[in-house]
Amino acid sequence: MKKENRKAAQERRAKEREHEAKIAHRKKVWSYAGPMLIIVVIVVLIIASVMDSKRISSESASSAASTSSASTSASASLQTDTSLTIEDGDTVNIDYVGSIDGVEFQGGNTEGNGADLVIGSHSYIDDFEEQLIGHHPGDSVDVTVTFPEDYGKDELNGKEALFKVTVNGIYK
Structure with missing residues (x-):
């Protein structure tokens, strides 16, 4: 093999190793970040659900209070x-x-x-x-x-x- 072909082959393998290293790094990052991201999304959804249920609970309590007073005035004049x-x-x-x-x-x-x-x-x-x-x-x-x-x-x-x-x- 000529020196020029050998040098081109070495450069090509170096680029392939660099590309494989980048892919390995991304996989490693996602192996940690992926589950963390899923946990964050789940926590956000739980918080949103709790906040929504508190809002609904508050609205229903308020609605019940107004229904109660409305029923007082509706059932009794x-x-x-x-x-x-x-x-x-x-x-x-x-x-x-x-x-x-x-x-x-x-x-x-x-x-x-x-x-x-x-x-x-x-x-x-x-x-x-x-x-x-x-x-x-x-x-x-x-x-x-x-x-x-x-x-x-x-x-x-x-x-x-x-x-x-x-x-x-x-x-x-």
């Missing part, structure tokens, strides 16, 4: 008959404006939008609901309560408040 009397367990619709020392405070006003309240549910400050018992739709009631010391708002903690309440009606 708001009665404004002044001969009706609020009793424990009744669902009422009220408007109120709360004040401390004659000054209204933030969050203490329904702004005329009305609020549904189940008497006896204890969802309002202690003694608020009980002071509505015996009143009638159309009544204006002064409800005096004392916020708990640990209510969570410095301007309200331990303060006595007056709520001017209007009973809009009772669901029957």
Whole structure:
């Protein structure tokens, strides 16, 4: 074989070895990266699934709450008959404006939008609901309560408040 042919053959084999080395390197990288990539994709899918189920759960809870309140008003209509009397367990619709020392405070006003309240549910400050018992739709009631010391708002903690309440009606 001539020197020129031998040199060309050596260069060709060197290129083939370089190409085979690149392929071997890629295989080695993918032997590690491939499974890692699959794991990352699976983790992302799991996270997306969990986030989606939380969103769906939150939406269904919100939907259930609105369905519940809608069913209260759908299955029972708001009665404004002044001969009706609020009793424990009744669902009422009220408007109120709360004040401390004659000054209204933030969050203490329904702004005329009305609020549904189940008497006896204890969802309002202690003694608020009980002071509505015996009143009638159309009544204006002064409800005096004392916020708990640990209510969570410095301007309200331990303060006595007056709520001017209007009973809009009772669901029957």
